[in-house]
Amino acid sequence: MENIILHINPDTPYFPGILFDTNGTCELYGESYMEEPYKFYSPLLDWLKDFGNEKKPLIFNFKLSYFNTSTSRIIIELLEILKVSKSKGGDITINWYYSADDPDMKDEIQDFIEEVGIEIIIIESNK
């Protein structure tokens, strides 16, 4: 497996920054409202499934400041993959950072927790 790294490009701010590291740290940051979300996220979902098969510890950090409803469906799929990994005995930690100026984000995280049935550590960030 290889790392997936994508930096935020100010010309295309609708694509998030990505850090998927085979050492077991994953991060999704910035904003996500691209036109074809499945096209963008499919390789990442495949990567997570493959990583899950290796049964190594994983810390997943969500640092998205905005995502549209199309992306939210993919986040559900992503969390489902992590849930499956966890159910197979994987050591999975999910952290979600949100701004105090964005109480709606906290509600969305709670909705993900309820819908998927997975633990997410909610962290208020000053950023």
Added chain:
Amino acid sequence: MKGKEKQNSLITFEGAFSINTLSFFGNYIKNILVLNSITKNKLYKIFFELSQNIAYYSLERQVIDSSGSVGIGSFALREFETYILIETFNSVTKKEGKVIVDYCREINKFTSRQLRDLKACKRRHNESKEAGAHIGLVQVCIYSLNQLEYSLKSINSNKATLKLACKINKNYKIK
């Protein structure tokens, strides 16, 4: 007769709702408008949900390249004393317009909790991988804590102009 509420026109746009155009206006909302930060966050999110609906679903379209097209429509942001009003306009078939109007009427009856449950249900059961998630309007109501405003104006026997609007209060406080 009541006097008209004082208002400022902040932004108006008519044209193709390409992702880069929406990104430009989103950036304007985020960095130029002077608003309470919670209000600004809500406006930003609602702007994208409503405008991306036009990009995906407007009947009138502009061909981008061989890969596809983008919806044409218009939007306006107006500032009133206690709220910001966002309005969007796009063409639809009369049949589609009626479906959307009926849907808005139903959504407007729901409490915040019911809207979140509806969103969860739709998210789970929509197997389609097409661009829109069909929950954008529900999400707009959740963010704004206000009812959707809507109207359908006939253009001809087949087409109509759909107007969707939403008020975003200027005095949101953290619960």
